[in-house]
Amino acid sequence: MKLFYAPGACSHAPHILLREAGLDFTIEKVDLAEKKTETGADFKKINPHGYVPALQLKDGTVLTEGPAIDQYIADLVPTKKLAPAAGTPERYQLQSWLNFISTELHKQFSPLFNKAVPEEYKTMVKEKMFTRFDVINEHLSKSKFILGETFTAPDAYLYTVLNWAKYFAIDFAKWPAIKSFMERVASRPSAQAAAKAEGLAA
Secondary structure (H helix, E strand, O other): OEEEEOOOOOOHHHHHHHHHHOOOOEEEEEEOOOOEEOOOOEHHHHOOOOOOOEEEOOOOOEEEOHHHHHHHHHHHOHHHOOOOOOOOHHHHHHHHHHHHHHHHHHHHHHHHHOOOOOHHHHHHHHHHHHHHHHHHHHHHOOOOEOOEOOOOHHHHHHHHHHHHHHHHOOOHHHOHHHHHHHHHHHOOHHHHHHHHHOOOOO
């Protein structure tokens, strides 16, 4: 398998999961502005949407959209328990969290990266996100990870997205359970290896 990624982008979540799963894979960096991969390939021919992540399977099939890729990786190695079994109530909780992270956090961060977006609007976006942080903090105050005491796919996604807070001077001191969660995930060998491979600071 090959994961197409951009350093620190949402593709970082499946990168962590691939390492958690112990699967055989390679990574290829994508220049999102130029839509070119580091080998010179036209990325839009790989993923017409032009964004990461994209996971190319051995047969050439390409999967896109982080939450789907995260679940695919988890299902390849059920013994690792990166996702509850399909059809169980716990699996739907996992899907609920993946959707929440995608729509209520991931997409909320997007305008903050856009220099053309007015500061007034960015302030409104942050205030909305902070209400989401309140909910997540309360949830994580009762367990180590999203689905309990075991690291699963939504944890990699949440960690990746919340890591973007540092670019906007958002301090998690106000949300101690989130702060502890971030430190807990950052200490995992999979997260450290993924960060090193992507050239990210420790």
